[in-house]
Amino acid sequence: MLEKIQTLWPIGDSEMTHSDLECPEYGQYPCEVTPSSAPNDSLSEPDSVLTDTWHNLVYHLGNDSKECENCLTFWTLMKNLACGGIEWSTVRDIVIQWCIENLPLHPDVCNGTVSIQGKHIYCIILQADPRHFCESINACSPPDDRTGRPPISERTPWAVKDKLLMEGKWPRKRSNNAKTPEVDKYVKIAALADVHVQINHVVGSAVECETDVCCLEDYPGNGSARYWGEYTCNLPLHTLQLFLERVRGIHPDFVIFAGDIPPHTMWDETETSQLNCSEIIVDAMTKTFGPDLRVYPAVGNHEMYPSNLFSTRIGETQRMIQRFTEIWSKPAGFNPTNNVTFSEMSYYTLPVPGHDKLRIVTINTELYWQEKIILNSPNLFRLFWECHPVSWRVLLLTVSVSRYTMNFYSTINEPIDENEHHKQWINNTLREARKNDEKVIVISHHPVGGSDVIVRSARWWEAIINEYHDVIVLHVSGHTHFDELKLNFNPLTMQAVGINHVAPSANTMSYINPSLVMYYLDPYNYSLIEYESFHLEIKDQDQSIGVPPAIAFGYSSREEYGMLDLSPESYRDLVLRFIEDDQLFQRYRQNMKSGAVPDEPCNYTCKVTDICNIWFPEFDEAMECVKYAPPPDQITTITEPSTTTIYVDTANTVVLNTITIWTLLISLYSF
Numbered sequence: 001m002l003e004k005i006q007t008l009w010p011i012g013d014s015e016m017t018h019s020d021l022e023c024p025e026y027g028q029y030p031c032e033v034t035p036s037s038a039p040n041d042s043l044s045e046p047d048s049v050l051t052d053t054w055h056n057l058v059y060h061l062g063n064d065s066k067e068c069e070n071c072l073t074f075w076t077l078m079k080n081l082a083c084g085g086i087e088w089s090t091v092r093d094i095v096i097q098w099c100i101e102n103l104p105l106h107p108d109v110c111n112g113t114v115s116i117q118g119k120h121i122y123c124i125i126l127q128a129d130p131r132h133f134c135e136s137i138n139a140c141s142p143p144d145d146r147t148g149r150p151p152i153s154e155r156t157p158w159a160v161k162d163k164l165l166m167e168g169k170w171p172r173k174r175s176n177n178a179k180t181p182e183v184d185k186y187v188k189i190a191a192l193a194d195v196h197v198q199i200n201h202v203v204g205s206a207v208e209c210e211t212d213v214c215c216l217e218d219y220p221g222n223g224s225a226r227y228w229g230e231y232t233c234n235l236p237l238h239t240l241q242l243f244l245e246r247v248r249g250i251h252p253d254f255v256i257f258a259g260d261i262p263p264h265t266m267w268d269e270t271e272t273s274q275l276n277c278s279e280i281i282v283d284a285m286t287k288t289f290g291p292d293l294r295v296y297p298a299v300g301n302h303e304m305y306p307s308n309l310f311s312t313r314i315g316e317t318q319r320m321i322q323r324f325t326e327i328w329s330k331p332a333g334f335n336p337t338n339n340v341t342f343s344e345m346s347y348y349t350l351p352v353p354g355h356d357k358l359r360i361v362t363i364n365t366e367l368y369w370q371e372k373i374i375l376n377s378p379n380l381f382r383l384f385w386e387c388h389p390v391s392w393r394v395l396l397l398t399v400s401v402s403r404y405t406m407n408f409y410s411t412i413n414e415p416i417d418e419n420e421h422h423k424q425w426i427n428n429t430l431r432e433a434r435k436n437d438e439k440v441i442v443i444s445h446h447p448v449g450g451s452d453v454i455v456r457s458a459r460w461w462e463a464i465i466n467e468y469h470d471v472i473v474l475h476v477s478g479h480t481h482f483d484e485l486k487l488n489f490n491p492l493t494m495q496a497v498g499i500n501h502v503a504p505s506a507n508t509m510s511y512i513n514p515s516l517v518m519y520y521l522d523p524y525n526y527s528l529i530e531y532e533s534f535h536l537e538i539k540d541q542d543q544s545i546g547v548p549p550a551i552a553f554g555y556s557s558r559e560e561y562g563m564l565d566l567s568p569e570s571y572r573d574l575v576l577r578f579i580e581d582d583q584l585f586q587r588y589r590q591n592m593k594s595g596a597v598p599d600e601p602c603n604y605t606c607k608v609t610d611i612c613n614i615w616f617p618e619f620d621e622a623m624e625c626v627k628y629a630p631p632p633d634q635i636t637t638i639t640e641p642s643t644t645t646i647y648v649d650t651a652n653t654v655v656l657n658t659i660t661i662w663t664l665l666i667s668l669y670s671f
Contacts, residue, residue, distance in 0.1 A: 021088040023123035024313035071139035075130040082125040092118055106210040106219065112267030116306045120314070124408045136411040136454050141620045146459070149491045152624045157615050159628070160494050161576045172573055186529055187355065187521040189441075190247050193258035193478025194505040196302065197281055198234035198265075201225065207232050213264050213509070227545055229538055231511040231596065234263040240281070243506060243514050243536055244288040246551040250518060250534070254352065255293060257285070258478030258503055259300025259445035262307070271305040271316055275323055278303055282327045294353065295331045296360050299324060299346040300445040300479065301407065310366035311409035312345060321346050345422055349429050351438075358526050359438045361429055365446040365453075365477075366407060367419045410454065423460065430468040439526040440468075442475040447500050449486045449617025452479070458618040466490055469497035469568075473526045474519060481505035481512055482592040483533060485571060485614055496568035500617075504533070504594045513538050515554070515594035528566045532556045535594045555591060575614055582607075582636040604632045 092114060099110035134140040153159060164170035198215065206221030207214050207230045215225040215233035223230075229239045247255070262269065262277040285295050301308045303324065305316050312318060325343040328334070338348040345364055352358040433440050446452050448461045465472065465488040480502055488498035504515035513535035520530040533554030557563060561584065563570050578585040589602050589610070602610065612625035629635070 021119060021123060023126060024311065068134060068140035071134035071137070072130050075128075075133050078125055079128070079130060082122065088119050088122050091122060104210075109211055109267045112269075116266070116269065117309070120306060120309050121408050124411060128408075128411045133411040135456070138451060138455055138619050142456050144459075146491075152621055153628050155489070155491060155494055155621075156625045156628045157575055157579065157611055158630050160572075161579060164576075170576070185523065187358070187523055187526065188250075188252045189254060189256060189474075189519040189521065190250060190252035191256040191258065191476050191501075191503040191517045191519060192247070192506050193445075193503040194260040194300070194481055194507050195240055195281065196234045196260060196263050196505070196507040196509060197237055197240050197277060198263045199237050199277060199280065201229075201233065201236035203227050211265075211267075216265070228536075228549055229508045229514075231508050231538070234265075234509055235507045235514060237280070237284075239508075239514065239536070240506070241284055241288070242548050243516075243551075244285060246534075246536070247516060248289055248293070249551075252293070252518065253354075255285075255289065255295045256441070256443055256476050256503075257295055257297045258443060258476060259298040260302045260478060261300070262302045264302070264509060266307045269305060269307060271319070274303065274305040274307075275320065278324065279327055282331065286331045289331070294333050295328075296362065296443060297328050297332060298362050298443045298445045298477075299364065299366065301366060304366070308407050309409055310407055311412075314409075341425075347422060347425065352441075355523075355526075357436075357438050358521075359433050359440050360443065361426070361433075361440050362443040363426055363448075364422060365444045365448060367410065367422060426464065430464070430471055434468065434471045438471070439473045440471050442472055444475070444477045446479045447477045447484070447486050447502050448475075449488075449500060450613055450622065451619045453617070453619070455618055455620050462488060462491070462617060465498040472498060473521065474528055475500045476503055476519070477501075478503050478505070481507065481510055483515065483517065483594060484592060485575075486617055487568070487572060487575065487615055488617060489572075489615075496572035499566075499568050499571050501531070504535075504592070508538055511593065511597045513594045513596045530556060530558055530566065533591065533594060535596075539596060554594060560587065560591070575611060578607075578611055580636050585610075602637075604635060604637045607635065607637050 095118060096110050096114050099105065099114060100107050103110070131140070135142050149155075154163075161170060198213075200217065201215050202217045203225055205215050205217060205225045206219060207223035207225050209216070209219040209221030211219055213232075213234060214221060214223075215230055215236075225233060227236070227238075228242075229236050235243075261281045262274050289295060299321065301310070304310050304320055310317055312321075322343050324346070325334070325339055328342070329339055332338070332348075333350065333353070334342065334348065335350060338350055342348045346366070347362055347364045349359060349361045352360060430440060449458055453461075469488075475498065477500060481504065482502065483504040484502035486500035486502065487496055488500070489495065490497050501517070501519070503517050505512050506514045506516060508514060515533060515535040518532045518534065519528060520532075521527065522529050534551050535554055536549045537552050538549060557566060561574055563574060574584075578588065585607060586601060608626055608629040612622045612629075616622040616625055
């Protein structure tokens with residue numbers, strides 16, 4: 001096998017160049033792998049190393065040290081092969097051929113996604129350091145130099161609950177008849193996220209097709225797409241227009257848009273199509289909301305070209321964010337300083353008109369995010385295992401080992417100055433807000449926590465929240481498509497100091513009703529008083545053009561969860577109540593999908609994982625939390641089995657962005 005690789009890919013030939021590839025020069029890690037990057041001289045016998053590495057990656061998924069070692073070994077091997085000098089066009093053709101022949105995907109998906117994404121990924125292979133890469137995808141945990149923190153066994157939700165019980169502080173008094181306060185006098189904020197508009201939605205086209213996004217021309221299959229939308233398709237433009245009109249009818253004081261406008265058709269995107277989509281939707285928002293209703297945006301991963309890949313050192317990113325600045329400047333009310341910071345790295349801050357002591361701070365989480373994948377179908381697992389065991393192993397590796405990062409540039413963005421500059425800007429902006437007695441609303445596309453965020457960045461954000469919890473009154477993000485919560489704690493006292501509210505998707509993809517959330521702030525101290533959810537009813541809607549779906553009320557948090565207030569401590573108590581009140585927890589899970597099709601009940605493993613992901617923003621600590629969970633007889637759960645949710649995006653995104661790196665060797669191996 002090694003001879004076959006060397007025939008196509010001359011290992012170690014330093015004279016070869018990548019003449020058909022233009023890579024941004026980061027100057028961080030050249031095509032030389034230091035011995036410290038690969039453990040145990042692992043490249044001395046490439047044939048056995050490749051076999052052993054794949055064996056370990058598949059069969060040692062639960063062993064953290066093994067995951068780290070395997071990632072380092074495999075990435076070092078990949079880098080050495082890439083640095084041998086094979087032309088990108090050769091790599092592209094190999095991967096596309098392998099994809100078409102071995103994966104259950106339409107050839108257009110293979111050709112388009114590999115061609116668009118692959119050349120960037122190949123550049124990153126050439127420049128990323130194996131150690132840094134493996135930390136950036138959370139396969140390896142960085143050293144924890146934070147001192148004085150209690151062990152994680154004392155900070156889990158079960159440990160905190162036991163401690164409160166011993167101290168006689170649990171259960172805390174709460175309201176069994178909580179009522180939504182009169183909301184007319186409060187600051188009303190509408191939050192939208194993840195619209196993913198399909199401008200070329202075709203009525204009558206297939207709703208089950210060969211691609212993971214349907215309702216498109218030229219992709220035959222089963223079913224017939226309806227006018228107002230389907231749960232297997234992106235949102236039609238006319239449905240979004242209706243939704244925007246419904247939002248205006250709720251009369252918010254301003255709108256937060258947490259990012260992601262283009263559809264999930266990554267194989268069919270161009271720089272022009274991505275920009276056109278954003279231009280059309282921003283124009284629709286501007287015309288529908290009028291000049292007096294501000295819209296404060298964050299840039300999502302799907303706005304970029306190629307989708308998910310953000311680096312200010314590539315021309316595509318530079319051109320995209322410059323144009324985003326031009327189209328968002330008017331509806332957001334940007335000042336000259338905002339125009340500069342947004343065009344440089346997509347962040348800004350400005351006061352809210354009519355509320356001199358309330359400030360918007362929008363941060364750019366593209367610099368350090370990782371994609372999360374939703375695979376809750378055992379049939380998909382079985383498909384890959386039975387039809388092509390190698391494909392199964394690649395997919396399993398993606399989900400369980402690497403925490404696959406879709407913005408591969410984060411593996412080389414992290415150490416450079418622009419990320420540190422952004423962090424310093426956040427710190428300075430919040431410090432200045434405190435000095436001026438201002439309160440801050442933080443907007444980000446990605447929730448700053450969980451498996452989507454590099455552990456180092458999550459640790460940094462935890463410190464920021466602890467330092468400025470008196471300043472930040474609301475943090476809104478999107479990206480997951482679900483109505484979710486993320487807690488932030490003081491790790492020494494386990495006092496809850498912050499909440500990241502994740503806004504649900506305004507899209508229909510993944511069986512979700514187009515949704516929004518309304519936040520109500522006290523007009524004097526800007527504390528969060530209430531939030532309510534609303535959605536368009538799509539499932540049983542009369543799909544006639546002249547019968548538009550109505551907007552439906554979902555729930556109010558105080559009434560739904562029996563909360564006295566919406567302080568971080570009350571949310572902490574809500575999560576502790578989830579442990580023993582399974583009906584309450586299952587209601588939270590159902591609300592995540594905004595009134596669409598009923599979700600499968602969440603069993604013990606699923607429930608423990610969900611609670612730990614709400615409780616700990618750092619991915620490594622969330623995984624440790626699961627290990628300390630009490631046995632099933634001490635946590636109230638359903639008795640029926642359910643599929644444990646593994647978070648993923650859509651199938652083509654997972655497979656096609658993965659195979660450029662992980663399956664190139666497999667394709668060579670099979671020759």
